[in-house]
Amino acid sequence: MKSKGTVGFAILFIITIAVVLECVGFQFHAVTNKEKPLVIKPGADKQVEVVVQDGLAKLTEDEVKAIEVERENRKLLAEYNNEEYVEEVDESLVEKDGTLYRKIKQTTITTKLPAVYYAHEFKVECALLEKGGYSVTTYLQDKSVNKSVYCSINPKIGAGVALLNSSFDSFSVVLTTEKEIDTDSITISLSNDFSLNWLRIAIIACVMGAIALLIFSKKFVKDKPEWVFAIFAFAIGSLLIWGIGTNQVSFDEYVHAKKAYDFSFGTTIETTESAMQMKGNLLPFFYNRAERKLVEAYEQENHDYSWADITYQSRFRRSEDRVYYPNSAGFFIGRKLGADFATSVALAKYGNLLMYIVVVFFAVKLANKFNMLVALIGLLPNNLFIASAISYDGVVTAFLLLATVLITNELLEPEKKITWQSTLGILFAYVIGSLTKPVYIVMALMLVFLGKKKFENRFQEVVFKLSVCVVAGLMLYAIFKPLPAAGGDYQLVGNASFLGDKRNVGTSFSGQISYILANPLTYTKVLLGSMFGMLWDYLFGGDSFIGYAYLGFKSWIWTWVCVVVAFFTALFSEKNEKRKSIGLKYILLNLLMIFGTSAIVLTSMYVSYTPVGAETISGVQGRYFIPLFLPFFSCLFQDKCKISFSKLWVNRIGFFVMTGLNLYMVTDLVLVAMNL
Amino acid sequence: MKNCFNKFLTFLNKNLQVILPMITLFCLAGFIGSLVFPNEVLDTNRANTEESEEDFYISFLRGEEPVEIAYEMTTEARPLKGVQVGIHKNGSALAGANLIYHVYVKQGDGSYKLVSENAYDLGSQTYDFQYVYLPFSSSDLCEGKVKITFCYQPAAGNTTDKAPALRVNATLLENTVTKYIVKKQEQIVEGGLLISYIYSHDTYPFLYDFRILTFVFLAATMTLSYKKPEKKGVWRKKGGDFNEK
Numbered sequence: 036m037k038s039k040g041t042v043g044f045a046i047l048f049i050i051t052i053a054v055v056l057e058c059v060g061f062q063f064h065a066v067t068n069k070e071k072p073l074v075i076k077p078g079a080d081k082q083v084e085v086v087v088q089d090g091l092a093k094l095t096e097d098e099v100k101a102i103e104v105e106r107e108n109r110k111l112l113a114e115y116n117n118e119e120y121v122e123e124v125d126e127s128l129v130e131k132d133g134t135l136y137r138k139i140k141q142t143t144i145t146t147k148l149p150a151v152y153y154a155h156e157f158k159v160e161c162a163l164l165e166k167g168g169y170s171v172t173t174y175l176q177d178k179s180v181n182k183s184v185y186c187s188i189n190p191k192i193g194a195g196v197a198l199l200n201s202s203f204d205s206f207s208v209v210l211t212t213e214k215e216i217d218t219d220s221i222t223i224s225l226s227n228d229f230s231l232n233w234l235r236i237a238i239i240a241c242v243m244g245a246i247a248l249l250i251f252s253k254k255f256v257k258d259k260p261e262w263v264f265a266i267f268a269f270a271i272g273s274l275l276i277w278g279i280g281t282n283q284v285s286f287d288e289y290v291h292a293k294k295a296y297d298f299s300f301g302t303t304i305e306t307t308e309s310a311m312q313m314k315g316n317l318l319p320f321f322y323n324r325a326e327r328k329l330v331e332a333y334e335q336e337n338h339d340y341s342w343a344d345i346t347y348q349s350r351f352r353r354s355e356d357r358v359y360y361p362n363s364a365g366f367f368i369g370r371k372l373g374a375d376f377a378t379s380v381a382l383a384k385y386g387n388l389l390m391y392i393v394v395v396f397f398a399v400k401l402a403n404k405f406n407m408l409v410a411l412i413g414l415l416p417n418n419l420f421i422a423s424a425i426s427y428d429g430v431v432t433a434f435l436l437l438a439t440v441l442i443t444n445e446l447l448e449p450e451k452k453i454t455w456q457s458t459l460g461i462l463f464a465y466v467i468g469s470l471t472k473p474v475y476i477v478m479a480l481m482l483v484f485l486g487k488k489k490f491e492n493r494f495q496e497v498v499f500k501l502s503v504c505v506v507a508g509l510m511l512y513a514i515f516k517p518l519p520a521a522g523g524d525y526q527l528v529g530n531a532s533f534l535g536d537k538r539n540v541g542t543s544f545s546g547q548i549s550y551i552l553a554n555p556l557t558y559t560k561v562l563l564g565s566m567f568g569m570l571w572d573y574l575f576g577g578d579s580f581i582g583y584a585y586l587g588f589k590s591w592i593w594t595w596v597c598v599v600v601a602f603f604t605a606l607f608s609e610k611n612e613k614r615k616s617i618g619l620k621y622i623l624l625n626l627l628m629i630f631g632t633s634a635i636v637l638t639s640m641y642v643s644y645t646p647v648g649a650e651t652i653s654g655v656q657g658r659y660f661i662p663l664f665l666p667f668f669s670c671l672f673q674d675k676c677k678i679s680f681s682k683l684w685v686n687r688i689g690f691f692v693m694t695g696l697n698l699y700m701v702t703d704l705v706l707v708a709m710n711l
Numbered sequence: 712m713k714n715c716f717n718k719f720l721t722f723l724n725k726n727l728q729v730i731l732p733m734i735t736l737f738c739l740a741g742f743i744g745s746l747v748f749p750n751e752v753l754d755t756n757r758a759n760t761e762e763s764e765e766d767f768y769i770s771f772l773r774g775e776e777p778v779e780i781a782y783e784m785t786t787e788a789r790p791l792k793g794v795q796v797g798i799h800k801n802g803s804a805l806a807g808a809n810l811i812y813h814v815y816v817k818q819g820d821g822s823y824k825l826v827s828e829n830a831y832d833l834g835s836q837t838y839d840f841q842y843v844y845l846p847f848s849s850s851d852l853c854e855g856k857v858k859i860t861f862c863y864q865p866a867a868g869n870t871t872d873k874a875p876a877l878r879v880n881a882t883l884l885e886n887t888v889t890k891y892i893v894k895k896q897e898q899i900v901e902g903g904l905l906i907s908y909i910y911s912h913d914t915y916p917f918l919y920d921f922r923i924l925t926f927v928f929l930a931a932t933m934t935l936s937y938k939k940p941e942k943k944g945v946w947r948k949k950g951g952d953f954n955e956k
Contacts, residue, residue, distance in 0.1 A: 349752055351916035455731060455931040462927045482930075495933040502930035509922055519914050 045247060053239035057231055064200060065229035068153035072226040075146060078219035083146040085218050091129060091136040092211065099135055127213060142210040142218070151175065153202045154225040156325050159210070162220040163190040167212040173203035183209075189319040192333050196325040198711055232324065234278050234710045238702055241270050245694045249687050256690065257683040261399035263690055264410040265392050268419060271697045272388040275423040275583075278705035280327060281313070281334060281380050282320050284585045285424030286656075289316035292425045295362035295383060297348060299370065306344040308337035309376045323711050331377045338376035353520045355470050358427035361390035380425070387429045391422035394433035402440045404447075404614055407682075407689050408604045408668055409440055414693035415597065416700055417658050420583045427471050428658070434468030435475055435662040442481055443669045445489070446617040453489045458499075462506060468662070473510040474635045475662055477628070480507055484624050514639075546647040551638075558641075565637055565652040573657055574598075580657040581696070586704040593696060600692050604685060605668040607678045614674045622670045629663045636660070728935055735928040741921035749913035753792060756908040758784075759882050768799055768876035769891050769900065771863030779892040780861045780877055782904050784884075791853040793846035795907040796861075797878035798836065805833035805875060807866030814847050817856035826852040830864070833875060840878070844909065878905045 058066075077083040094102075106122070113120040129136045159169050167190070172183040180201050188195035208223065210216070245267065249256060256263055283289055293314035297304050312318045318334065321327040365386035369379030395413040402409040412418070413436065422429035441461045445453055461482065469476040482503045490496035551558045572578040573594055581597065582588030608614045617625070636659050637652050644654035678685070723730065771778050782794075791814075798810065809830040815823035827847040836843060847853050863874055879889060881902045889900040 349914070351750060351914060354919040453934050455727065455934045458931040458934050459927065462930060466923055466927065490934070491936050491938075499930045499933035502926040502933065505926045506923055506930070509926070513919065518919055519912055 046244070049240050049243045049247065050236075052243065053236045054231070056239055057236045061232065061235060062229055064153065064155055065227055068202075068227055070152055070154075070225075070227050072224060072228070073148070073152060075223040075225075076219075077144045077146070077221050077223065078217070080146070083144060086143045087215060088141045088143070090139045090141045090211070091131075092139045094128075094135045094137060102135075137213065140212050140215045142212070142216060142221075144208040144210065144221070144223070145205070147205040148203070151202050151204045152225055153227055154199045155227045156225070156323075157184075157186075157197045157199045157206075158194055158224040158226070158325065159186070159188065159208065160194040160222040160224070161188065161210070161216055162193055163188060163212060163216065165190060165213040167210065167216075169195060169197075169208050169210045171197055171199070172207045173199060173201055174205045174207075175203050177205075186322075189330075191319045192326070192329040194326070194329055196323055196329075198323055230324070232706075232710065234274070234706055237274060237277070238698060238706060241274065242698055244270070245690075245698070249691055253683055256686050257681070260406050260410045260686055260690075261396050263686070264399050264413055265396050267414060267690065267694050267697075268392050268395070268422075269388070271414075271419050271694070271701065272392070272423040274698075274701045275420060275705060276381050276384045276388065278701065278710050279423075279586075280321070280709075281318055281330065281377050282709060283313070283316055283318060284583070285421065285426050286428070286584050288425050289314060291359070291362070291427060292383075294356060295359040295425055296366055298352065298356060298359045299363040299366035300348070302347055302350050304346045304348060305340050306346065307340060307376075308342075309334045310338070311344060312337070313380070322709050327710070331375075334376040338379075349520070353518075358430040358467070358471050361386035361430065362425050362427075383425055384423055387426065388423050391418075391429040391433045394437050398433070398437040398440045401437075401444065403444075404608070404612070405443070405605065405669070405672065407686050408601060409436065409665065411597075411601055411604060411689050411693055412436060412661070412664055414690075414697065415661065416581050416583060416589075416693075416697050418661065419697060420586075421658070424584070430470075431468050431472055431475070432661060434464045435478070436665065438464035438468060439478070439662065439665040439669075442479075443617065443665065445485060446481070446621045446669070447615045447672070449486050449618065450488055452491070453485065462503070466506065466510070469510055473514050474639050475632065476507045476510040477632050477635055478662065478666070479503060481621075481624065481628055481666075484621070542644060543647050544642055547642045547645065550648050551641075561641070561650055561652065562634060562637055565655065566633055569655065569657070578657075581700075583700055583704050586708065589696075589700060596692060596696070600689055601664070601668055602671065604689055605671040606673075607676045607685070608674070609682050609685070610677050610679070612682065614672055616673045617669055625666045625670050629667055632663060633660060728937060731928060731932040731935060735925060735932050738921050738925040738928055741917060742925050745915050745918035745921055749915050751911050752914050754910045754912060755795065756787075756910060758887075758906050758908050759880065759884055759903050760905055760907060761880065761882065762905070763880060766878055766880045766905070767902075768878055770801075770874050770876040771861075772874035773893050776893050777862065780904075781858055781888075781890045781892060781897075782861075782906065783856070783858045783888040783890075784908075785856050785886045786854050786908070787910060789854065789910055789912075790851050791847065791857065791908060792850045792911045793844055793909040794859060795842050795844050795909060797840060797842050797905045798833070799840045799876045799878060800833065800836060801873040801875060802839060803872040803875070805836070805866070805872055807869065808833045808872065808875075809864040810845075810875070811862050811864050812845055813860045814849075814853050815858040815860070816852060816854070817858070823858055833863075834866075842905075842907070846909075879903065880905055 075083065077085050102125075109123075110120045127138050129138060154173075157171055159171075161167075166187065168185060168187040170183040170185045173180040180203050181199075184197045184199060186195040186197040210221070248263070248266070252263075283292070285291075296306070296310055296314065306314070309318070319330045321330045362383045363386070365381075365383035366379055368374075368386075369382040374382065395409070399406045399409045399413065418429075418432050421432065438461050441457055441464065445451075445457060445461075462479065465476055465479040469479075480503065483500045485500075487493070487496055490499060569578070573580045573591065576591040579588035579591055579594070581593040616622075637655055640655045641649075641652045645652055769778065769780055771780070810833055811828070811830050813825055813829075814827040816826050818824050827849045829845065829848050831843065831845055861877065865872060865874075879900060879902050883901075884903050887903055889903050890897050891900065892898070
């Protein structure tokens with residue numbers, strides 16, 4: 036780009052094209068079919084036929100698991116309180132041939148329309164106390180137009196909107212509810228309004244902007260990959276934050292939201308009803324823009340501090356909780372600005388995203404010869420998604436990446452003395468990155484293997500290495516002996532017999548450790564089997580790695596695309612560039628460290644999340660190994676594999692693949708799934 | 712601004728051999744200080760707090776007769792700092808009135824020894840019904856089998872205020888007894904006081920940070936060069952040659 040004027044003109048041009056494409060390509064239905072909204076009240080209209088029947092609905096696996104977990108936790112609580120456990124019977128459930136069903140009511144509504152109608156949105160409103168849903172089938176001249184479309188109804192918003200995009204002259208709706216509903220409370224609305232989809236416009240603009248940047252800003256893409264990373268990460272992160280809204284789709288987002296929200300207050304916490312639902316993972320979910328409007332209106336109505344719940348917390352919080360600062364800052368700013376609930380949640384996510392971008396920006400900048408590899412890891416969809424959510428994992432990933440870059444720089448210069456700036460940078464980054472997941476501090480032990488030439492004398496070398504070991508040891512020690520914190524759960528937390536992840540049935544911290552100690556060979560088999568089994572599955576299609584948490588994962592082919600790009604970037608360099616290897620000693624040590632850290636990560640999940648004595652390790656996710664990517668690829672650095680094309684093209688390919696993948700995933704998993 | 716920053720950096724670089732060890736020592740002092748001076752926090756153990764429509768109140772006056780309410784319990788293996796009970800003021804202001812509460816600890820011979828005597832100013836209670844924290848003055852002694860008694864002391868000369876009451880539900884907790892005593896006649900209640908037990912424990916708010924930072928800065932200190940700068944025209948070492956450099 037030559038000047039600010041050119042950049043401004045280009046941005047304006049791109050936005051104009053995006054808006055035109057939206058109007059012509061995606062609002063065509065509203066331009067060509069000009070039906071007015073139609074409202075039908077089945078209770079009042081005698082033309083509408085209503086039939087109510089009893090039925091049974093099979094419980095999903097998740098519902099069955101939730102019942103089992105609830106039962107197990109009640110047993111534990113009774114044991115802790117020295118009380119007798121009495122099982123509560125749910126009257127709405129029926130067991131048939133070992134399968135659990137829920138008793139339901141089915142209300143079938145059938146009607147004929149006065150004329151053929153093209154409907155974009157089909158909305159059913161009714162007053163429910165429990166969750167319900169409906170499936171709608173449309174007919175044109177008594178022939179079914181399409182397969183029945185299912186839509187859930189959340190009692191909090193009292194409505195469900197299905198997108199039909201078809202012409203019909205009659206329809207049939209089957210409403211499924213737990214209890215019989217008053218037909219007078221049901222309203223069915225059909226509409227086909229012109230409404231610009233700003234998220235789609237933003238995605239189209241981002242696609243065109245990314246292509247323009249990669250084609251026209253040659254010097255920028257070649258010499259400033261950290262800035263290109265920052266621009267792309269901010270754009271994609273913003274699309275995710277904006278598109279996902281208040282839907283809680285990240286890993287255990289409600290747990291993180293609770294801590295971040297509470298942390299944004301001093302000693303007195305004011306929890307509004309909406310914040311309370313966010314903390315309990317109970318906020319209504321939206322699946323399209325029409326539902327989103329209803330959900331956000333509901334959340335705002337219940338985000339009133341005048342009747343907020345007041346609780347207190349210690350002014351001194353656990354050190355580990357400081358990883359929530361970026362999210363908490365967003366909640367704090369939102370509150371001070373008087374922002375609505377959805378905006379406050381977005382600001383909390385922006386806090387995380389900006390922190391992630393700043394830290395990874397410096398990681399890319401400091402990684403001189405391998406900066407593109409670091410930028411690619413920073414743009415990995417899993418990382419960008421977690422950085423755009425309410426979660427501490429963005430802090431973990433960003434700081435561990437920075438620490439690994441700094442340590443790799445030291446390994447590449449074995450003759451150069453280690454500086455105090457580098458030492459503080461490495462150790463601070465590792466400590467912050469490992470605050471909530473202390474097992475990663477093991478990675479810092481690579482400092483212990485630095486050669487004697489890196490130090491002034493033997494004494495300083497020994498004290499330096501001992502200090503690093505003590506830092507790592509203290510952080511690991513805190514897993515088994517956490518410092519007592521303020522709060523009523525002191526006795527429970529301090530009691531090892533009750534430790535274990537309560538989201539899974541049969542876990543016991545002490546029980547699992549006893550099992551491992553009693554069966555070391557069996558456990559070694561389980562560990563190695565799980566480790567190599569996971570690797571095999573991720574690489575050869577048994578499981579998907581690239582994904583946006585609960586929104587979904589992409590085919591294992593994409594894992595390979597990322598692996599190939601990373602291999603290419605790590606292995607090859609242009610003719611004029613001189614690259615160094617970290618040397619055989621550090622390659623072997625790196626591989627050993629990767630194996631050791633992986634084993635510790637898996638073992639920690641076996642101890643805390645897996646039922647005692649299980650033959651597989653539960654709860655391990657591929658993202659836990661992302662901090663090990665850079666150490667692994669740094670083993671490939673050398674100066675022998677040369678390519679004939681320039682660094683500009685290496686950077687262009689890398690950015691094109693990662694940005695393209697992210698934009699494709701945003702379109703598929705965010706726009707299509709919840710914002711049409 | 713840039714000049715000031717550069718000056719600061721120059722100062723930092725010149726004095727690092729002093730600054731970094733000083734920071735390390737400061738962190739070490741913080742580490743030791745955090746261990747020696749812990750922060751005591753209160754734990755609320757919700758023993759019996761489930762409210763229902765069947766709950767009832769025991770008033771501190773039965774007709775004209777004063778009523779004493781007693782609660783017996785066994786503490787955890789640590790001293791009880793206080794209790795939180797639900798007090799209903801029955802619509803009266805109760806200015807100047809007090810709730811007097813005594814704590815007795817059961818001795819080896821079965822007798823009870825008074826260990827704490829306190830008063831709560833009922834006039835200071837904001838709401839008509841409220842759960843209030845009643846701390847014990849000699850809480851270190853309140854351990855084991857204890858009996859807590861509550862009685863009402865009206866304001867001098869005030870005869871119009873209604874007597875307050877304590878809220879009770881039908882839950883019978885193990886190892887606890889709720890009684891009321893009128894005219895020295897004890898009556899066991901078919902239920903229990905709505906009560907939370909307040910204990911305490913020590914926390915070490917900055918211990919985690921200081922103990923890690925001590926070793927982080929110690930490691931950074933070990934990367935500095937402490938060699939004395941070479942000077943022109945001086946003897947470099949004992950018995951050595953004169954350095955011409």
